[in-house]
Amino acid sequence: MASTNVFGFLCIFLFLWTHSVVAAIDYGQALTKSLLYYEAQRSGKLPPNQRVQWRGDSALKDGSDAGVDLVGGYYDAGDNVKFGFPMAFTITMLSWSTIEFTNKLEAKNELSNALEAIKWGTDYLIKAHPQPNVLYGEVGDGGSDHACWQRPEDMTTPRTSFKIDEQHPGSDLAGETAAAFAAASIAFKAKNPRYSGQLLIHAKQLFDFARSHTGVYQNSVNVAGEFYSSSGYEDELLWAAAWLHRATNDKSYLDYLGQAGNTGGARTEFSWDDKFVGAQVLVAKLVLEGKVTANSGAWAQYKNQAEQFICSCIQKGNSNVKKTPGGLLWFMPWNNLQYTTTATFIATVYSEYLYAKRASIQCSGGIVEAPALLEFARSQVNYILGSNPNGMSYMVGFGTKYPTQVHHRGASIVSIKKNSSPVSCKDGFTSWYNKNAPNPNVLDGAIVGGPNDGDGYTDSRSNFQMAEAATVTTAPLIGVLAKLA
Numbered sequence: 001m002a003s004t005n006v007f008g009f010l011c012i013f014l015f016l017w018t019h020s021v022v023a024a025i026d027y028g029q030a031l032t033k034s035l036l037y038y039e040a041q042r043s044g045k046l047p048p049n050q051r052v053q054w055r056g057d058s059a060l061k062d063g064s065d066a067g068v069d070l071v072g073g074y075y076d077a078g079d080n081v082k083f084g085f086p087m088a089f090t091i092t093m094l095s096w097s098t099i100e101f102t103n104k105l106e107a108k109n110e111l112s113n114a115l116e117a118i119k120w121g122t123d124y125l126i127k128a129h130p131q132p133n134v135l136y137g138e139v140g141d142g143g144s145d146h147a148c149w150q151r152p153e154d155m156t157t158p159r160t161s162f163k164i165d166e167q168h169p170g171s172d173l174a175g176e177t178a179a180a181f182a183a184a185s186i187a188f189k190a191k192n193p194r195y196s197g198q199l200l201i202h203a204k205q206l207f208d209f210a211r212s213h214t215g216v217y218q219n220s221v222n223v224a225g226e227f228y229s230s231s232g233y234e235d236e237l238l239w240a241a242a243w244l245h246r247a248t249n250d251k252s253y254l255d256y257l258g259q260a261g262n263t264g265g266a267r268t269e270f271s272w273d274d275k276f277v278g279a280q281v282l283v284a285k286l287v288l289e290g291k292v293t294a295n296s297g298a299w300a301q302y303k304n305q306a307e308q309f310i311c312s313c314i315q316k317g318n319s320n321v322k323k324t325p326g327g328l329l330w331f332m333p334w335n336n337l338q339y340t341t342t343a344t345f346i347a348t349v350y351s352e353y354l355y356a357k358r359a360s361i362q363c364s365g366g367i368v369e370a371p372a373l374l375e376f377a378r379s380q381v382n383y384i385l386g387s388n389p390n391g392m393s394y395m396v397g398f399g400t401k402y403p404t405q406v407h408h409r410g411a412s413i414v415s416i417k418k419n420s421s422p423v424s425c426k427d428g429f430t431s432w433y434n435k436n437a438p439n440p441n442v443l444d445g446a447i448v449g450g451p452n453d454g455d456g457y458t459d460s461r462s463n464f465q466m467a468e469a470a471t472v473t474t475a476p477l478i479g480v481l482a483k484l485a
Helices: 002-023 027-040 084-100 102-107 111-127 142-146 171-188 193-212 222-228 234-248 251-258 276-288 297-313 336-357 370-384 427-433 471-484
Strands: 135-139 161-164 360-363 366-369
Touching (some): 084 102, 084 111, 084 135, 084 171, 084 336, 084 471, 102 111, 135 171, 171 193, 171 234, 193 234, 234 251, 234 276, 276 297, 297 360, 366 370, 370 471
Antiparallel strands (some): 360 366
């Protein structure tokens, strides 16, 4: 009898403990920090209301080699290069987060910060698109940049500008940037209609450019290939068309989606390189709303394929996404959390679409309704924020235990505001990169690459697969955190 009581008490204790861990997660604080992260990634002349004070102005001559103003935008991760392809995807996802959860963001007093994060990107992308068929897709060179370890404020590496044009096309880069402009135009429509209209003009021009001059962008911008090589452009064209249709309600974009020979099939990821799931979900929304015929070929395919991806993420599909023993979706060793956050966003937003129409998904493992999708999303967010076998938050600056040696040049070197002596290319490695000590600056809101498939994590600057954060990783989580907060 006594052993039964002990077992019972143990069960109650474990139940209360696990639920207290979940209850203790402050999603609102995580949301605030995640938007702060974008201020730490800013390139260019910082504004008077800059909140991340350890950063300073940087790369103020970008574009001068090409006679254009390319000052601004975002550094993509822990380096000082501006890669247009992932930057545009970051802006699209920040915009999608903001569009779906505007009221939630407003309730948490974060809508203005979300719009600022988008605008810092779109202001730059406007500069990068000086003519209808010209788009600058990179500033800086990954090779020379990665050979140095310097703060962005005093980097000495080349800031070469690279572009696509009619003779050197890049449908994926132009298509993703069109999607970013179109999504952002929706995000700004209520608060800044004039700016929204300006963004839409750029979106339409870039979509036309992407369609009329086809090719993968790394064939035109070779230096991008080693770092952000694109696997094709069909997905970006569908993604851009879906966003342009949502922004304009113009039937020509719907026709483009309906006549697509390739709707993507069942995907295994949603990422800066593979947008098929995003396009499928946007079309599935139209099906659920009765705006397209549910039983006609292409429309049914999009919806079915979107739902196959979701089923595999929630472990009710035919080929489920791998999970770590602690319950984290695990896609690949390099920056795994980027794929986890996009999958989590998809589940969250699809739960909204299902709930609005009192609909459900028929997975091979059973019927799934909106609340189950949201609970799945919550489980992934909770893991990322500390409810995991390591008891570690993978969002920097959140909770009591988080990565202290993030692979990030600016964060790992003393702030230029504290010590303005320039840090040379090689001295950055010897004095800072190789220093086994916490970064002097906390990169609040950054989500690192995350643990391995056994939930293990090594907090070391040199472990860039796990310890580097990227703008594409946090962007999808903005909407999820807004929903949960």
